[in-house]
Amino acid sequence: MTGSRPLDVTSTEHEAAASETAILTIDLDALLANYRRLCELAAPAECAAVVKADAYGLGLAQAAPALARAGCKTFFVATLGEAKALRKLAPHATIYVLAGLMPGTAELFRERDLRPVLNSAEEIKEWASFSASKGETLPCAVHIDSGMNRLGLSAEEVDAVANARDLWAALKLSLVMSHLACADEPRHPKSEAQRKAFDRLRARLPKALASLANSAGILLGPNYAYDLVRPGIALYGGKPHRQGANPFQPVVHLKGRILQVRNVAAGETVGYGATRTLKAPSRVAIVSVGYADGLFRSLSTKDGEEGLVVYTGSHAAPILGRVSMDLITVDVTHVPEKVSRRGQWVELIGPNVSAQEFAHHAGTIDYEVLTNLGRRAYRRYIGG
């Protein structure tokens, strides 16, 4: 995989307590390398960091301070609760809350110097009147819907508020943003249509910094960068575009431990539901991770299906049969016994098993893989 650095497996094994059965390593150096790469790609635009959902499951408490130390000044979270946690970790950062302004929460934003991303004319009015009541012009972003039909002001709503001078005078519009629906498909015509709609609509609003690109949008080129970019998944080693190589380094490494290895005769079945019948005599390793650790149950295989290929040392071994809560079964028939015996580690996500490949076998995307890593594995942060 491009840009991957092999981790020192032996030191991982050495450092983990002997009792650990799963290790989740988060490589903060790789996170920061990805951040610097995104800064270069987006320059001269500012590169913010999207750290919603506990930094995509990797740990806000570790990721946010590391990014702030690396020079990141602007952060986006989804919820006010996430913003409160982030404020403690990054006292001087600019923090935007994508969920916007829920009724009755304006004072919570003000107290902690947080900025709502206002999603409707109603929210804009509420923020403006709250600001006026405090005798302050409080900062905020406005989200324009440029064609995704999810959050943000419609074209009609932009028209309705565009000329409301009193409204705009009462607050400080620090950012106008929109979000791309199809940026992961580089040739999709929707991105360009959204970019044009964004330009048309933001021209009607007071002058402010502009932001359109998520990770995939940054890779669409400089036309999409505007003043500020908002990458999430690329920071965490995800693959923004469907085609081509991943220009970002893997950040997450998940390993599980072999608890037992058994010889199973041809014709026998493996695991719950007896979904997998062995065609030949096999060596089957029972590995100590399951759906409670983010190994989606949809990684299960039945007869005729190819399982996700995981690694013991440098040896490939496919998942067999059903994934259960705490266990998976792996075919190690062709793996030398010295790397496939009780106590050995199996790589489930890492340099050999990308989060995208993992996601593909589970019928999902790397975003969902990362945000579902679970809390049971022993977490280890390196670098940063």
Ligand SMILES: *Cc1c(COP(=O)(O)O)cnc(C)c1O
């Ligand atoms: C989550 C999110 C992002 C980050 O998207 P990635 O695809 O992870 O880079 C950017 N902008 C908005 C509005 C988002 O909700």
